[in-house]
Amino acid sequence: MGYVAWDHDSSATSGTIEIAKSTDGGISWSGPTPIAGINAFAFEPAIAVDKHGTVGVIWYDHRNDRSGDVPLTTDVWFAHSRDSGGSWRQTHVAGPFDLRAAPSPTGFPRLGEYQGLAALRRGFAAIFTQAVPQAKDGPTDILFARIAPGHDDDEAVAQDGDAGR
Numbered sequence: 001m002g003y004v005a006w007d008h009d010s011s012a013t014s015g016t017i018e019i020a021k022s023t024d025g026g027i028s029w030s031g032p033t034p035i036a037g038i039n040a041f042a043f044e045p046a047i048a049v050d051k052h053g054t055v056g057v058i059w060y061d062h063r064n065d066r067s068g069d070v071p072l073t074t075d076v077w078f079a080h081s082r083d084s085g086g087s088w089r090q091t092h093v094a095g096p097f098d099l100r101a102a103p104s105p106t107g108f109p110r111l112g113e114y115q116g117l118a119a120l121r122r123g124f125a126a127i128f129t130q131a132v133p134q135a136k137d138g139p140t141d142i143l144f145a146r147i148a149p150g151h152d153d154d155e156a157v158a159q160d161g162d163a164g165r
Contacts, residue, residue, distance in 0.1 A: 001084065002026055005047040005057050008034070013067070017045045017059050019085050035079050035088045039063065044111070046126070050119035055081045056147065058117045058126045064096055071098035072109070076128050078147045093147065094130060102131035123147050 002022040009015030016039070018032035040063035047057045058078045065073040075095030079088040102109040111129045118125045124147045 001049070001053070003047050003049060003055055003085070004029075005045040005059075006032075007043045007045060007059070008032075009041050009043070011041075013041055013062070013065075014039055015042045015061075017042050017057060017079075019047070019055070019057070021085055031085075033085060035090075037079075037088070037090055038077075040065070044113075044115050046115050046117040048117040048119045048124055050124070053082070053084065054119075055085055056117055056119065056124040058093065058115065058124075058128065058147075060099075060111070060115075060128075062099075070100075071096075072100045073097075074099040074131075076126075076130070078124070078126065080124075080147075091147070093126065094128070097130045099131055102129075 002025065004020050005017055007015060008018045016034040018034050020029045020031035022029045035057065038061060040061045042059050042061035045057050045059040047055065049055050056078065058076065060074050060076055062072065062074055064075055065071075073096045076093040077090055078093045079090045081088045099109045099111075102111050104110065109131065111131065115128045116126065126147060
């Protein structure tokens with residue numbers, strides 16, 4: 001089965017991550033269906049599927065941002081589905097950080113295209129960037145997290161680590 005994920009934002013403060021799937025090698029697609037529980041501006045998803053069929057998605061969103069304050073509070077989230085996208089369990093991976101502290105070469109803060117997700121033997125590995133104040137070595141840090149969906153309780157645990165240190 002193949003999957004694709006993208007962000008679908010309906011305003012500057014609301015949106016979702018949508019998933020489409022194909023059971024015939026990409027000839028036809030079903031969906032899209034949103035990952036339940038995402039109502040804030042969400043962006044830059046990455047998707048992977050492990051050998052057991054568990055689908056994992058990582059993305060950024062602003063669900064914890066407070067309208068009118070200075071920082072643009074951003075967090076990294078992960079969701080996994082063991083039933084081909086029928087239901088999803090979410091966990092917080094990293095953040096918060098202020099997206100406005102990221103470089104703005106086009107007038108809007110950018111983290112680059114440095115996000116990715118890969119399936120491991122047990123869980124998933126994610127690589128992503130964050131802007132200050134959480135960053136320690138300049139305007140952005142590249143981080144690595146191992147995300148392991150639990151086997152008994154179906155919860156996911158994120159273990160933060162550094163890619164470059």
